[in-house]
Amino acid sequence: xxxxxxxxxxxxxxxxxxxxxxxxxxxxxxxxxxxxxxxxxxxxxxxxxxxxxxxxxxxxxxxxxxxxxxxxxxxxxxxxxxxxxxxxxxxxxxxxxxxxxxxxxxxxxxxxxxxxxxxxxxxxxxxxxxxxxxxxxxxxxxxxxxxxxxxxxxxxxxxxxxxxxxxxxxxxxxxxxxxxxxxxxxxxxxxxxxxxxxxxxxxxxxxxxxxxxxxxxxxxxxxxxxxxxxxxxxxxxxxxxxxxxxxxxxxxxxxxxxxxxxxxxxxx
Amino acid sequence: xxxxxxxxxxxxxxxxxxxxxxxxxxxxxxxxxxxxxxxxxxxxxxxxxxxxxxxxxxxxxxxxxxxxxxxxxxxxxxxxxxxxxxxxxxxxxxxxxxxxxxxxxxxxxxxxxxxxxxxxxxxxxxxxxxxxxxxxxxxxxxxxxxxxxxxxxxxxxxxxxxxxxx
Numbered sequence: 501x502x503x504x505x506x507x508x509x510x511x512x513x514x515x516x517x518x519x520x521x522x523x524x525x526x527x528x529x530x531x532x533x534x535x536x537x538x539x540x541x542x543x544x545x546x547x548x549x550x551x552x553x554x555x556x557x558x559x560x561x562x563x564x565x566x567x568x569x570x571x572x573x574x575x576x577x578x579x580x581x582x583x584x585x586x587x588x589x590x591x592x593x594x595x596x597x598x599x600x601x602x603x604x605x606x607x608x609x610x611x612x613x614x615x616x617x618x619x620x621x622x623x624x625x626x627x628x629x630x631x632x633x634x635x636x637x638x639x640x641x642x643x644x645x646x647x648x649x650x651x652x653x654x655x656x657x658x659x660x661x662x663x664x665x666x667x668x669x670x671x672x673x674x675x676x677x678x679x680x681x682x683x684x685x686x687x688x689x690x691x692x693x694x695x696x697x698x699x700x701x702x703x704x705x706x707x708x709x710x711x712x713x714x715x716x717x718x719x720x721x722x723x724x725x726x727x728x729x730x731x732x733x734x735x736x737x738x739x740x741x742x743x744x745x746x747x748x749x750x751x752x753x754x755x756x757x758x759x760x761x762x763x764x765x766x767x768x
Numbered sequence: 769x770x771x772x773x774x775x776x777x778x779x780x781x782x783x784x785x786x787x788x789x790x791x792x793x794x795x796x797x798x799x800x801x802x803x804x805x806x807x808x809x810x811x812x813x814x815x816x817x818x819x820x821x822x823x824x825x826x827x828x829x830x831x832x833x834x835x836x837x838x839x840x841x842x843x844x845x846x847x848x849x850x851x852x853x854x855x856x857x858x859x860x861x862x863x864x865x866x867x868x869x870x871x872x873x874x875x876x877x878x879x880x881x882x883x884x885x886x887x888x889x890x891x892x893x894x895x896x897x898x899x900x901x902x903x904x905x906x907x908x909x910x911x912x913x914x915x916x917x918x919x920x921x922x923x924x925x926x927x928x929x930x931x932x933x934x
Binding site: 666667668669672673676680712714716749750751752755756757 | 778
């Protein structure tokens with residue numbers, strides 16, 4: 501078994517106590533049981549755990565910074581009190597049986613800094629990163645594995661990151677990063693299966709266009725897939741749609757490589 | 769309360785490299801700007817359009833904040849707000865394009881400019897450290913900058929005086 505395949509199999513079989521889904525909705529599972537959304541109590545408690553998840557790769561978040569980003573109150577004391585209440589709420593949900601004298605397992609504190617301990621937490625966004633990275637690594641050397649890895653990543657992308665925090669600027673960077681990654685993954689998988697499964701390729705391109713209707717590669721991929729299937733009128737229709745969208749959104753024409761696909765088709 | 773005085777924007781740039789009709793390599797930039805708090809977005813191929821989008825959203829923000837003020841005060845604040853945006857509209861596109869061409873160089877240039885300002889800021893600022901700055905750090909930075917602004921103003925007056933005596 502190759503090292504990459506072994507890493508893929510191990511990752512798929514890994515089980516962790518907590519699983520967090522952030523794409524298209526927010527959901528937490530503890531020991532396989534979905535946490536009832538009512539258990540979070542106040543919305544700020546939920547917002548705080550989502551903030552920790554978003555900043556999971558940042559070492560040590562200062563309390564003042566967290567309070568400033570989530571509460572933005574002029575009264576520092578009030579902010580500190582609200583933070584304490586929300587943190588207590590998170591710990592109550594994630595570790596309901598923890599004795600008060602015992603160290604918390606998931607939200608670690610060091611001085612005035614806090615961090616989410618992710619060793620025993622599976623997060624869909626991290627899983628996507630793993631699959632995409634693996635797919636990219638074996639793109640040229642192990643096509644079947646690349647296809648599986650990209651497909652797993654796409655299966656996990658259920659929609660935008662933390663949709664209920666769409667208007668909170670602290671979540672924007674992660675949302676944008678994952679959206680671009682999803683678009684690129686749709687395209688990479690589409691290119692890999694273009695000649696063997698044109699129908700699925702069209703579906704993937706259409707999915708990408710629902711995320712961003714100006715993604716020109718998705719139109720091009722769809723055109724090539726329709727040509728493969730011998731459906732020339734549909735390929736021309738897609739090209740015209742691409743032309744219309746790019747003109748409306750950017751006031752520009754499609755790229756020469758896109759136009760060339762259709763020119764080659766007409767000249768046949 | 770939160771976000772009444774804040775507007776955030778996410779700007780996405782996508783580069784397209786292609787051979788033009790004469791076979792020469794060419795590059796095109798396409799952008800999409802999103803207003804986080806309002807959810808609106810706009811595609812653009814000229815950065816001026818992104819500036820106009822931001823200006824529009826920020827004008828709305830200022831208008832909402834000054835709604836209760838007198839007409840005279842409103843006009844004054846909006847005029848000041850527009851003055852700032854005139855400057856941004858003038859220098860913003862060039863700055864963004866410079867950063868796109870040479871991001872590391874631009875950051876390094878900013879850091880060098882900061883380090884030249886005075887002894888207090890002689891150490892280069894690591895951008896990552898800014899993410900962790902607390903409210904009190906920002907307050908202290910603002911105070912230092914205000915003091916520097918006053919010092920520069922005093923210095924300018926002295927230079928004016930010296931120029932006149934010559």
